[in-house]
Amino acid sequence: MTTHTSTRRLTAQPLDVAAVADYRRTFARRARRSDLLVMALWASGAAAAALFLASGGASQFTSLTETITSIGIIAGLIGTDFILVMLVLAARIPLIDAAIGHDRAIAVHRSLGKPALYLLLGHGALLLVGYGMATGINPIAEIGPMLALPDMPLAFIGLGLLIAVVISSLVAVRRRFSYEGWHLIHLLSYVAVAFALPHQLSVGGVLSDGTAQRIYWIALYVIALGAIVTFRMIEPIVSSLRHGLRVSAVTAIAPGVTTIQFSGRALRQLGTSGGQFFIWRFWTGRTWWHSHPLSLSAMPTDRSARITVRALGEGSAQLGTLPVGTRVSIEGPYGLFSAAARTSPKLAIIAAGIGVTPVRALLEHASFAPGDATILLRASTPEETYHWDEIRAIAAAKGAACYEMIGHRPASTASWMSAADVDRGVTLATAFPDLADSDVFLCGPTPWLDLVEADVRTAGIRPHQIHSERFDW
């Protein structure tokens, strides 16, 4: 491990009390918003059930038949609420992104998928049983009369589509698809929602005309779909047109690694915080259907921006040959891998491989006192030291300690460090003496990152101090 630093320090620096209080306040505000979002999620589920109770009260549970039917309806309402919450979480609403970050929003989105599907399957099954019992026929035979209800055939198709969407998103199944293939199936969830809506309004008595329930649910749909349309369609189109990004240079900096420079207008007004990412689309005949979530590898100037891409998949491999002048559309900036996530004046940054890109921008943008930031750059071979020269220069200029660690991981033990450094006795604590008081920013390939995260947690660092960016979608 080699060191490049202008202010190499031997002891931990004392903390600046005012700065600490500032970061604490910012973090407390963000934590409050995040907690409010969690509460809103659960309260919306409860509201679905409460509005059902409000429409008929306990009288809907007087017989077994009615109880089964009522539970079935509640399952459908809560399931639908979850689906709408999932839409809101996937809508990349700036407020939600700033509070919990895109990663966590998508993690919650994913975790709601299966419960929502189970609730909706339960909804169908319980109502077949309940309606069947009311008419005195078995649940299978009830399918006929149920399909005879207006809007019900659509609802059945909607449920079928939803099953397809959730199955295609199971980890094991998802690996078989390309991102685009999976995304195409995922778009069916909008069709599923659209197909399910009419039966909610026409079949169930809960949402019948003129009720407060109907107004509430229609408002939920408007909010969820409105958020998707606004933040995933209109806003990106407006932003892309306004900033008029075009590819201005494509440079190979290492085998399979390319920097792409862009020219554009008023790029500072994108409001990018160093470390955030955009979703890029390059409008050539071969590349337009791939979208690429990529971090800026430098802070944009008013007229130029830069990303650094490593050919990881079929789509990103084609980016190395993009012609100059290609139009580029963007969605973003997104993510909390930035100053917005900080909870302390001190920074501990560890990045591996192409994971240096957001770290490069983060370091450039971050404010810290000389000596308050430590960076550890990690690569398996000397060929993978992308932008290390730039990071060295920024670290030197801003007074950050910069360690470099090159070499393969040890074969025998699970460590994120190089075998040579493990043997020398290097640990997190020796590299980062202020770790306990620092925000830890980690970026690199998932298996490696998992090891670093485990190590950082073992060192007693609390989850809100750890900020990770993984390369997977």
Add this chain to the structure above:
Amino acid sequence: MRTRAILGSILASASVLIIGYQAGVSVTTGDGTSLTLPVGSTTSESVGTTADSRAISGPTDGTYTGSSISTRFGNVQVAVTITSGSISEVTALQLTDADGRSVQISNRAAPILRSEVLASQSAQVSNVSGATYTTRAYLGSLQSALDQAGA
């Protein structure tokens, strides 16, 4: 932070549920009309009573429209036709129709109720299972029509 989120969620959800439940209680006690009406005495008894009442005065021939009874699945109103002192026809003017499911239920229940009423010659017929609200409102409206007829 996690604790606050969990406690807040529980508190918010619980209050929302309690408010919903309370609102539901007031809804159900509010439209008592359809719930307090008599239902389901046995057919043989009712035939007896109608026969008795006919012996004393008997209903006047004609067609009588019952009052409209509201349920949370829609209003129900029936008309009854009396010919030669007995119920010859019951026509449903309006049936529970607030939503598709209610329409389906009332379409199934109405013919059953009609034939049972014609058989028993009274509003004292048993509940059609799975169509409790429709049955109660149907018989309630029918009873008010029969009252007008002087049955």
